[in-house]
Amino acid sequence: MSPIGVDEWVAQHTDRQDAGTGWRRWMYTLEARMGWWPRLAIVLVAGLIFGSLSLNSNIEQVAINCLIYAILAVGLNIAVGWAGLLDLGYVAFFGFGAYGYAIFSSDALGTDGSAGVHLSSLVSIPMVFVAAAIFGAVIGLVSLRVSGDYLAIVTLFVGQAFVEVANNVDTGTLGGVNGLFGLDPIHAFGHQITTPKGYLYFAIVVLAVLMGLLHFLDGSRTGRGWRAVREDELAAEAMTVPTKVVKVMSISFGAAVGALAGTIFAAQQSNVFPTNFTANILILIYACLVLGGVGSIAGAALGGIVVTAGEQMVSSPTDAAYLFYGLILLGLVMKVRPWRVLGLVLASTAVLGVALHAIVGAISPAATGGTPGSGGWIGDLVKHWVIVPTNATTYGNILYVATIALVFAVVNVRPRWRPYLLVPTIYVAACCWESRLIVNPSITAQILIGAILIATMSARPQGLLGTLRVEVV
């Protein structure tokens, strides 16, 4: 054979990587050899153990939300990650599932105060699941006439139309803006799930089973058909893949999974409102998928958990502080090299803050009279570092604009000026965070989600667990 060429050399790249010695090597080989199902099993067991520890109901609620978004992201991945169809109406399927469950598990179908339909969940959930698959197939069929960006547009309108329908159509049954409430919990054969812990277990099992099934589907002819369509529709068609059928199937499967998440969501919170299914939620689900890695089941699930947990953390001052300063540190550690520069940046930021705080405090006590928003030990730590005036709103607003301007500048200046600019940027951002952002956790969470989307796309478009794709135009 010909002498070793570049291809071979590249191919053996992983083999040449030094895994170290001793336990690290052992871990490395174990990690490399472990199949997908032991991993899933480990995560499942870890999840169940996590659930069985006596948590407070607040954490349990956060965990359930994380799992619901993980299921949603895994479902979204089918159409978006595998079949490459930009489905912006996905949130409608989530809503469809939630409303479907709600209608058949409440007094909604009852007239004049009669009891309505209260189906067993063993009937209602499969029914909603199948109905959503059909609904998805119909949407898919309709969308077949358009492709690419146009598909995104049409589906976006489907999502919007769903909210409009939930708000306006047949308010007697669907409840209009007031939504539906007083839903039955998940129940069958006289048993019902009432505690958050019960839903936590249920959601973990659903997610794990779903991931397993989808893993098999991914490796099957159907999964290959989806990916072939994503890569090159015309070539797929020429290679015996009925692209239309395959595309409709992907939207339909995604719809069913989204609706499944919807049923759990509705049953657990016992009510549904149109605002639960707006474009904001759609963007949140996309943030989950994109951060985790488009095209990867594990990535989608991880993204769902991370993004939702992050969003919930923002509402607690202590957790939010961990999140904010943790992310800044992580970003610096990843991006700033060499270590010397990193150390200098951190040290100067600390010194700058303490000095400014002292100077400003000496001039006007009111200017440092406020308390930082962060709780816990971080709050105590930064008390003499960030400047938070007594009346912080306007000050915080100005800093917010300044932060954006500084971030903009950091991204756009020449690399050698970046470390110098980083110091004021971090400091201003921290002051802004302590005085303004953390006071408005719900808005801050949304801003952070937006920032996650932008940062992920420009720094690591494949997300945490995805693989980088090439695209030839």
Added chain:
Amino acid sequence: MAEAAALLELDGMGIAFGGLRAVTDLHLVVHEKEIVSIIGPNGAGKTTVFNAITGVYAPDTGDIRLAGESIAGRPPHKIADAGVARTFQSLRLFLNMSVRENVMAATYGSTKASPIESMLRLPRARREDREVRALTEEVLGFFGERLAGYRWEQPAYSLSYANRRRLEIARALATRPKLLLLDEPAAGMNPNETLEVTEVISRLRDELSLAILVIEHDMHVVEGISDRVVALDHGVKVTEGTFEQVANHPAVIEAYLGRDPEALAEA
């Protein structure tokens, strides 16, 4: 060569785009186990013929028959199922899928397992999976060292240009075709690789009993493989016959080189 049954028949096929007639009244027959080359200058309508046969465009006039059955106007995947596979001039691999998966994807039409069966790993899904894997290895094995084992798990975009062309052929073979359409299989290859392609095409016919229709610009390849050559110009068949007959046909020379100025002056 013994007269075999006609596998593909184009019967007065014509295609127009708007007012432009890309192919006019084309009659073309490919017999079983026959290699036919289509030559002609750029824009002669060669690829359009391929697109019509594979169902990308429906012909406006005339008919296309595969083993006696009309396939004109059928969707491309049905035509592929019926036994017509193709490669693309511009290389349309599934770049982000592995080499193995590229080939496996082309077995969609020959497998039946529903998504539910695949998800639950029911017997039919498992059996088909084994068959597909075996077929994949067989098809990739056809190219020997060139697409050897370690490359199978690599994404297609990591392949060299020549290997991409090989993979396109392998992928087409995985559809279990009777007729293979190769659109410039030697384009962009060096002389060595070109020679190899020539051999591969002959082997495809001899070992897999395929009928092959080739579009090719490299006259050495055309000479080396063709049982018959068809020359197209402006969508019209100029002539047809053995390589020597076609290569020396005045209309072909004219189509490629233009009219001899002296002859023009005399006319």
Added chain:
Amino acid sequence: MHELIQTIINGLTTGFLYALIALGYTMVYGVLKLLNFAHGDVYMIGAYIGYFVIQWFGGPQHLSIPVPLLVAIMFLIAGLGCGALGVGIERFAYRPLRDAPRIAPLITALGVSFILENSVLLLFGGFTKSYNTESFISPTAGIHIDGAVIDPVQITIFVVSLLMMWGLTVIVDRTTLGKSMRAVASDREAAEMLGIKVDRVISYTFFIGSAMAGVAGVMSGLAFNQISATIGFLAGLKAFTAAVVGGIGSIPGAMIGGLFIGLCEAFASTYISTKYTDLIVFGILIVTMLVRPTGIFGRPALQKV
């Protein structure tokens, strides 16, 4: 009869707004093939800029300068401010993704839209703000036709919109910049090789498109009084509909599409029900897309095999 005329007038008013926003969508799509979801929010920010200009000059009741001058300043500042914002967004968020997979800039656009909307919520609060237009521009003045009124705000909207559309057409058809824009739209790489400064052309495109959205934002404040951080999304969506119905990438398409959507909306809310207006508009969009997937003026893209 006057109801019909009034409906048409109102429809044209919203129609011009949508058309102006749609032009931005369509231009950006033309040069970058990007659905700029943040565009609606740029429009919203234009409306806020207008609001603050009014406050700056003494508030609606005690204006310190003549009304025409105020309106001109509002248009000017909102246009320039939003134009700059658009350029900034492009530079910060979209430019690094020029060669990324198609999905990346789209997701980024969603992120930018999210950030803009929530930043306004953070800075200016969630309450709707009111222009109080009627306290400095009389709604009953203007042209009366058979009981229907075209009030001064509407006249301004018609005139300014038409002027801007005319200006845009001139820029695109006659100037070097316009030629460069068309070149970039049809083939970015080739344009770059021919010495066209592609980045600069894209920046100009964003500037013009965003400036028009900003002016449209001020117009909407003047015409409908109420502004809030969330108006961008729906207006953006409808303008988007307009751009798509007209054939995205086509400039006359966006204008006519905008007017069409505006009229549909007005007729739907006058003659059917305000409750279903949005549903009807979305329905029109979906039907148009299905009947003519590339819009009324869009040309189907050639696919090379």
